[in-house]
Amino acid sequence: MNPVVRTILQRLGLGIGTLLVVSIIISLAIEMLPGDFARAVLGQSATPETVAAFQREVGLDRSPVVRYFEWMGGVLRGDFGESYASAGSLAGHRRLVADMIGPRLLNTLFLAGVAALVAVPLALFLGIMAALHRNSILDRGVNVVSLVSISSPEFFLAYILIMFLAVKLPIFVSLASISPSMSVLERLYVIALPAITLVLVIVAHMMRMTRAAIINLLASPYIEMGRLKGARPMQIILRHALPNAWAPIANVVALNLAYLVVGVVVVEVVFTYPGIGQLMVDAVSKRDLPVVQGCALVFAATYILLNLIADIVTIASNPRLLHPR
Amino acid sequence: MSETAKPSAGTRTKGDVLLEIRDLQIEGESDEVWRPIVRGVDLTLKRGEVLGLIGESGAGKSTIGLAAMGYARGGCRFSGGSVVFDGIDLRAVSDEARRKLRGSRIAYVAQSAAASFNPAHRLMDQTVEAELREGIRNRTEAEKDAIELYRRLRLPNPEEIGFRYPHQVSGGQLQRAMTAMAMTCRPDLIIFDEPTTALDVTTQVEVLAAIRDIVDQFHTAAIYITHDLAVVAQMADRIKVLRYGKSVEEAPTREMLANPREEYTRSLWSVRKLGKQEQPGGEPILQVKNVTAAYGNTVRVLNDVTVTVPRGRTVAVVGESGSGKSTLARVITGLLPPIEGQVVFDGQALPPALKERAQDTLRRIQMIYQMPDTALNPRQTVYEAIGRPLEFYRGLSGAKKEARIVELLNLIEMDESYVDRLPGELSGGQKQRICIARALAAEPELIICDEVTSALDQIVQEGILQLLMRLQRELGVSYLFITHDIATVRAISDEIVVMFQGRVVQQGPKSRVLSPPHPPYTELLLSSVPEMDPDWLTNLLARRKAQPAAVKAGDY
Structure with a gap:
């Protein structure tokens, strides 16, 4: 085999x-x-x-x-x-338990999927840019912002977002209650704030690992060879470093995606989103x-x-x- | 091949200056202090000319080679002088202009092709990368040309080898593929940075011949960096000797070999003259009897190997990488229990596995490794490294232990001022001496030396070899000396064991093994060792062409 x-x-x-x-x-x-x-x-x-x-x-x-x-x-x-x-x-x-979990799981997966679709490419992009312009203002700025967002409790982030994007500037709604009758667009609009919260929480971790995995490889002889072959800095990162950095990045991405399904209870509670996390909390108390x-x-x-x-x-x-x- | 692809070779006659380096100064940073690495080196290279740069490690050879591309490694910077390539001042032009020159007009061939090829891409994709980027050829033409270059460099299966990944190809082949990669854009200048240092001698001959031919065919100018004089003698038109970042002397190859002017140059020459009078064998201390060993029960690495080491003598085990030399050491030390056969030490059969052996047996057989850097714990001081076996095997502690450590340091020609140093604060040669002292601390009867001088410069090598010989005279210790370097074998051995593909090909006193007639593999091995004669390679290739060898090296 x-x-x-x-x-x-x-x-x-x-x-x-x-x-x-x-x-x-x-x-x-x-x-x-x-x-x-x-x-x-x-x-x-x-x-x-x-x-x-x-x-x-x-x-x-x-x-x-x-x-x-x-x-x-x-x-x-x-x-x-x-x-x-x-x-x-x-x-x-x-x-039936299956009937109770099913729709809630779908809701959670919808929110997680939206957050992941934004967060993963964003994290990779920021990580690559930070590695490319190491120690530049961009690198430091991205690092500081991501550290702040990773260090803040998610409910805090959630309430800050509600305050600014739902109360002071009523762009989004603070209650993410969705119903089966809503269209996809309506759902996306309703879950915007919880999705943004989740993105802020997971992007930092993935971005930092991408940056570290790439920088770790930049001292390799084959990277120097790439430079001596006249490759542009961006090609060095994308062609020579990134293909060898997928393993650690994939592991961190997997952990963070798992968090999107498993660890979203707090965010679901804040936005009263009918996901599987809330279902489990309710079930435990009952x-x-x-x-x-x-x-x-x-x-x-x-x-x-x-x-x-x-x-x-x-x-x-x-x-x-x-x-x- | 189109006209633009191959800049008219006819114009590339030796004569006009291609590269001119004046008063080059480069600094390197360590502990936040900038220290000079290259201190005012001048260098002139004409089109089609090959200049050999030679010197010990730390002489600044690679740094100068890279400077010729306008490149300084991380932690290094240009601090003075000029580098003018074909009228372009590389220090003055923009990053972008320098980048465009690299790969297309100045190419680089690195020491370790295995590390310098990107493991994630096929050889072909890496070979054609620069020419596709610069738009010199389209992909189809580029691949056709690459296959042609592979063929000219005598790579096996030139049509297919490009579609393999680096880990699927041997070191010697990778080194040639890297030369092909450097050639794709038909650069005016190639920097060869120790391209054969990591290869076996038998493979080295092939690579040297291939590089020399292709440089000749395309009239490419080259800077050939090496620490091996005999190699540079085959490759270079002129030789420049460097030391401590300064030029010692420079002359055409033949002149340099015939009469080196400077004392330092002569000392480089003299290392190869180290020699030891062969002594007849006595009662055996170690007998390896009909040992067959394998990793994971599938690949047989040793096949019916029988080796005897007489007490107080040095037995050299020679052979190329993959011949089973180090596996033999692992069997003797018990790290790899053999499938068949036994190891007899001082008349007694040893238990095959390490953990079944008594502590005193372990004490009597010690080992010294190739890389002192990895053999010493970087966080242990000299005191701890040498003190540990004293405690473990000899039960010493306190003042007795300290006294013995100082004694051992004196024995290896160092003193007590080194006691508190960490390995990072020692030179390569000093680290290897500490490894020797650590082995001696156990007061062993047999020391297995696995390529102990291969990672060291020639002059440092000589010091270590002389130390080992002196210790043998004074302490009567026996050595099993594993090496691929025939010069070392000549220097220190009493008996020689030649290994090839896991078997012993020849075994006997040094004088007999080194004098003809040889079995075919010994012949191939001995004839592949470069000699100082600048015509050596040419003559060897002519001889081999007339009389194809009965054995081929496993690597190509």
Whole structure:
């Protein structure tokens, strides 16, 4: 088998293994959550009988190991279980976890995708320009701005943006509530502020890594050779340095994209955006365990998938692996 | 080939001045102080002429070579003088004008082609880069021309080699591909910066011949930088000797070789005359018996190798890179357990793996490496580097340890003032001496020297070799001396083992191995060692043409 394909399959297998381990950790963590789930769901006034009935219905009376395997078995079939909120005699209709997570995940991916489409090219561009004009005013300016934005808490950035771009200059709206009936353009307009916040948060990290990865290579003999062949400074960076710098850059990009899906809770709360982060926070406070488990698994899968893609980019950018002797 | 592509070769006769450097001064920055690297060097090069620049490392050879392109490395700057190339004052014109000259009219061939080719691009893309950028040819023509150059440089598969990546091509081939790359724009001047230093002698012959031919064919002027006199004697019309950034003397090659005027030049010549009287072998201290070894069970690196080292003698192991010399050292030290065969030390078979060996066995076999820079921990002082084996093997501490460290420093002709230095504060030769002292601290009976002088200048080399010989006389230590340098072998060995592709080709006392008749590979190896005679390469090539060698070097 082609060694590259083999390596990728190995990584994929490893990723699935990691996901399994993570699923166990999620279940363990949930076991350790304090508080009585039934009471949290049913309220303090629930009678012991209702509590017992609820526990039987959702299976809390069985051992954690059995519940784990049941849950995993369901997940493998694409069934993430039912929300506790719909269980018991108090709720009228049943709500599947998958149905709750699905639309929220799509919302999150939409916001993340918009932020990534702006942030990644911007970070690469700024990183390359900073490396090209090292120690110039441009380089220092970009560094200072990115350091400020990376050091500020994201809710702070979010409120500053709201204050200036929604209150003082009412260009955008501060509430990013979207509904299925909105057109793409309307959605883009509504999510402008959260997207800008996210861009500000992740651009710095990626830009700094791009700059560092390129500068790190500028001392290589083949870069000097490029100069002695009369290549222009921009060609040196784009043709001679960047192709060898993809590996570290891809890894940082993957981490930041994962953050866009996994770490956006705060931004979602500030802008009341109906994403998966908010769903998970709500579920934790309501002790809606199947939803928490489902969300956690989606987050883990996101991380693993993005890191896998970064690995593939690393392999594909290394001719030693791609074209063995 | 179009007319514009190849500036009329007829006009390029030797005669008019192409490059004129006057009173060149270049400074380098270290610890925020600018210190002179080149101090007032003059240089004149005519069209079609090859000038050899020779000197030890730090003499400023490369800096001057790059200055001829109007280029100063990072941390260096021009501080005086002028560089005039074909009427253009390179120090006065704009960056853009200088950039346009580079690659198209002045080209550069670097020491390590393996490091100087960009790992991310195919050879062809890199070869044609400059001419496409300058619009000299279109891509199809450029590739056709590159293939023609590959052919002229005698690269195997000239049609296809361009479509390989640098890591898929051997060092000798890369060096020739880099020469092809320099030739694409038919520059007026090429700077060759130690282009064969990193190559095996057998490969070096091919590359030297290829470079000489192509420079001749296109009447290109060249500055040929090297520290190897015998090499420069083959390549240059004139030789300029440099030391400490100043010119020592300059003369036509034959004149320079026949009567060097300056004392320093003569000292460069004399290094090769170091020699040792061969002594007959005695009882063996080390016997490597029928060893076969491999990395990862697939590639056999050693095949049925048997080597004996007599006590108190020096056995030199010679062969080109990839012949298994260093692997042999790894087997002896236990770093690589062999698949078959055994290592017998002082009459006892050693356990194959390092961790099964007793501490005292480890003490008795020590190793010195090629690169003292990487063999010494940069954060450990001389005291720590030498003191550690004293503690570990000899259990010394406190005043006893200190006294012994001073003793060892004296033994290697250094003194206690060096005790607190870090490796970064020592010269290359001093660092290698510290490595020797560290090995001696264990009071070993056998020291394996793996290319210990290859990274050093000739004069420093001589000092290290003399030190090793003196230590052997005084302490009776035995050496297994791994090297690819035949001059070193002549200088210090009692017995010689010739290795080729993981096998021992020949083995015996120095006098027998070095005198004819030789087995074919030994013949190839010995005949490839450059000699001071400026006609050596010409004669060798003629001889080889008349009588094709039975063995070819693995590298080309």
